[in-house]
Amino acid sequence: MRIPTRDSRSGFEFNVTPLIDIVFLLVIFFLVASQLVQHDSAREVILPDADLAQEDSAAQPNRLTITVSENEEFSLGGRILSQIELLQIIARTEPTGSVRFRTDKEVPFRLIEPLMHACAERGISDVSFAVNQK
Numbered sequence: 001m002r003i004p005t006r007d008s009r010s011g012f013e014f015n016v017t018p019l020i021d022i023v024f025l026l027v028i029f030f031l032v033a034s035q036l037v038q039h040d041s042a043r044e045v046i047l048p049d050a051d052l053a054q055e056d057s058a059a060q061p062n063r064l065t066i067t068v069s070e071n072e073e074f075s076l077g078g079r080i081l082s083q084i085e086l087l088q089i090i091a092r093t094e095p096t097g098s099v100r101f102r103t104d105k106e107v108p109f110r111l112i113e114p115l116m117h118a119c120a121e122r123g124i125s126d127v128s129f130a131v132n133q134k
Contacts (some may be wrong), residue, residue: 045069048105050131063098063126064089070104072111083114087116096127 014054045067066086067075074081074090090099099119101112 002094008055045091045102045104047130047132049134051134063100065102068103068111070106086115087118089123093122097124099124100128100130102130
């Protein structure tokens with residue numbers, strides 16, 4: 001009986017299939033993440049100026065970003081919603097969450113005030129406004 005021998009010229013084989021799978025998963029992850037980031041700032045608004053402003057922390061998982069445009073349209077995650085729908089969403093938000101308002105500098109405060117009252121009633125204390133620092 002002959003014992004099988006290994007051909008020393010065949011060399012080492014490297015299986016790249018798991019590597020390709022991981023690369024495709026990373027590509028899909030970054031595509032989805034970039035879409036979520038674009039929705040927050042999809043609506044163009046001219047932010048108000050402020051003398052004292054803090055740097056915005058990295059994206060928080062429980063943060064609602066409500067955008068109010070110059071023509072008094074409310075949007076959340078790229079979707080245009082009514083003020084009543086936003087009040088209902090805030091009412092379902094966890095008290096540990098946070099809310100950030102991106103409003104045009106020409107938007108009257110009377111539009112934002114009910115939303116801020118809803119945050120206070122729900123116990124959301126992390127409420128912030130996006131501004132341009134002077």
